[in-house]
Amino acid sequence: MNKHQQLSQLLRRQIIQSQFRPGEKLPSIRSLSQQTKVSKNTVISAYMTLEDEGLIEPHNRSGFIVRNTQPVVTSNEVPVPREVRLGATALSVIRAASDLDGVALGSAHPAVQFPACRKFYRILAQEAHSFANDSKVGGHYTDPSGHLPLRQLLARRMCLQGDTLSADEVIVTNGTMEAISLALQSVSSAGDIIVVEKPAYYGSLNCIEALGMKVLEIPCHQGTGMDLELLRKALLQWPVKAILVNPTFNNPMGFSMPASNRLQLLQIAATYDLPIIEDDTFGELYFGKSREPTLKQFDQDGRVIYCNSLSKTLHSDIRLGWAASGRYFDQMTYMKYVSSLASPGILQFAVARFLAGNQYERHLRRVRRHYNVARDDIIKAIYRYWPKQISISQPAGGFLLWCTLPAHVDGDKLYQQAKVMGINITPGSLLSCNKSFKHCIRLNFATWQNNLMFVDAMKELGRLIAYAIESPSYSGHS
Ligand SMILES: Cc1ncc(COP(=O)(O)O)c(C=O)c1O
Known part of the structure; x- marks a missing residue:
């Protein structure tokens, strides 16, 4: 195996083992060449191999990020029509979001300070x-x-x-x-x-x-x-x-x-x-x-x-x-x-x-920049404070983040526990008619702020999720 194959194999393993997660920036060509003591060309070849395999993609012209290769949420079974039985659950989640004084990461409300x-x-x-x-x-x-x-x-x-x-x-x-x-x-x-x-x-x-x-x-x-x-x-x-x-x-x-x-x-x-x-x-x-x-x-x-x-x-x-x-x-x-x-x-x-x-066009330019930065900030906080087993979406617009937790974790329970802590999130179970996404949660990052309150909220959510992952009795399947 030549050097660039060895390097791409190492990186591939790290990506598969979630040491680099979807959306995460890979080391720059220069720093990886210094770290691994190979030439820049070798690093470029390794990155190009992984790009061809669909594992990574170029980012901001200056580097590469890990692609979201989250599995397709599908089966080959032809779906059947169903009645929706969500009832007033969603309404109560919206009400809770509007009542809450704490950290609003739930209902899809934009930032309004502009x-x-x-x-x-x-x-x-x-x-x-x-x-x-x-x-x-x-x-x-x-x-x-x-x-x-x-x-x-x-x-x-x-x-x-x-x-x-x-x-x-x-x-x-x-x-x-x-x-x-x-x-x-x-x-x-x-x-x-x-x-x-x-x-x-x-x-x-x-x-x-x-x-x-x-x-x-x-x-x-x-x-x-x-x-x-x-x-x-x-x-x-x-x-x-x-x-x-x-x-x-x-x-x-x-x-x-x-x-x-x-x-x-x-x-x-x-x-x-x-x-x-x-x-x-x-x-x-x-x-x-x-x-x-x-x-x-x-x-x-x-x-x-x-x-x-x-x-x-x-x-x-x-x-x-x-x-x-x-x-x-x-x-x-x-x-x-x-x-x-x-x-x-x-x-x-x-x-x-x-x-x-x-003014509306100016405003739109401004909020697009704002939400882009907020997206990167909340993702950084997730990478930092949440367990590695979580996979998240990489939206290229809007202000919602979809988080998929291990299958046994009960997002409804997480929602309730976070609410008690003054943190509002949206439980994934609301987003289909047969609770298929009970192990998911949705976060709104429009109102994200880089302050202690939000960072503490992310740490707290990280702790709750870690506990849920490790404790089978927490899950909806217990
Ligand atoms: C995808 C989508 N459609 C429609 C709506 C409702 O929007 P409006 O407040 O304009 O009624 C929302 C609100 O969150 C939404 O997320």
């Missing part, structure tokens, strides 16, 4: 002043599909990102949640089967449950999202009514579906003439150079209902979202009218004024 958030509320106050003092302003219901100038601004923003979209298909909603609910009600009815990702955002699962529909959960790959082969097989067997996906910086897994898979998904949907509901809630929060393409961008025949909001980019309390409803505009507008008549005019006026300026 000037743009204050600016938005100043504009809202000015709008309130106009509404209070001029009876001509806001003296009637707004159009159920939304305030036209706002719809135009939203359509223009999406066009700048590469969509071809007119304000005529935009509907203003109370957050992405309402957009998803209206979309589901517009394309399907109680008893129908909806394809979802496994795992999936619990709000969508709860919505499907409340509407009396069933889910067909298609397992997701950590790197590429929904397993499209399994989807194809499942569609041969089950009479599905719609596909609901969160393909960009997915909640909870963090993956972004590659463009080629997006195209395939659209082709599959076209074969069965199915609508796709695209939840793009985290799409703006990319850490790379540009936005990921949306499914909507590739949509030729109006089958994609695109849903988004300002909840993750600005403030989740603003409750302003929208749907680009494609060919379902009339049904969705009707559903909006019968469910809430219209979104509050005052809010829509304020958001339109806010989006008309250039």
Whole structure:
């Protein structure tokens, strides 16, 4: 065996034994050559061998990181439709997150300390002043599909990102949640089967449950999202009514579906003439150079209902979202009218004024940088304070981290114990309908701070997890 083969074998073993973990930076070429007393070329050859094997990938042009080779969460069995029975568990987790004074790593709330958030509320106050003092302003219901100038601004923003979209298909909603609910009600009815990702955002699962529909959960790959082969097989067997996906910086897994898979998904949907509901809630929060393409961008025949909001980019309390409803505009507008008549005019006026300026773009650039740094910080804390047996996602955007613990660890119990310590996390069991992810937890790093409180919280979580790993009586299987 020559020197570079010996070195690549050593590194391979270290990666497999988790001495270097997914996302962790490998030593620089110079330092590894000094440490191992081989030439830089030998180190480069060893790294290139591991890159070819898919174990590592180049990072920031200056080095390599370990790739996330977490096993695909899948089996070859064709999934069967199921009723969702999450009930009010997710609601109680959201309530606990909003009550908590401690360390908020649970519910997916963004950081809100930025000037743009204050600016938005100043504009809202000015709008309130106009509404209070001029009876001509806001003296009637707004159009159920939304305030036209706002719809135009939203359509223009999406066009700048590469969509071809007119304000005529935009509907203003109370957050992405309402957009998803209206979309589901517009394309399907109680008893129908909806394809979802496994795992999936619990709000969508709860919505499907409340509407009396069933889910067909298609397992997701950590790197590429929904397993499209399994989807194809499942569609041969089950009479599905719609596909609901969160393909960009997915909640909870963090993956972004590659463009080629997006195209395939659209082709599959076209074969069965199915609508796709695209939840793009985290799409703006990319850490790379540009936005990921949306499914909507590739949509030729109006089958994609695109849903988004300002909840993750600005403030989740603003409750302003929208749907680009494609060919379902009339049904969705009707559903909006019968469910809430219209979104509050005052809010829509304020958001339109806010989006008309250039502060939102500046703000987005700022929060992307902020979340990128926060991601690296929380990952460092995990590597430092948590047991090695945990594997974590490496999101390239958004602010959620998906942590897979050894199979016997009970994430629900961990959630309860952390809550007692004043630390809020999200138990993985909420993110599928049969608790398949009970050994997982989800962390929100948007509000991460490099201070004693957060570091202590990570140490505490590390201790709880270590205890759970070592003590079989702790597990859900005891
Ligand atoms: C993937 C995803 N979709 C939708 C929502 C709901 O968003 P909104 O607050 O805009 O209703 C959330 C909130 O966490 C989410 O994570």
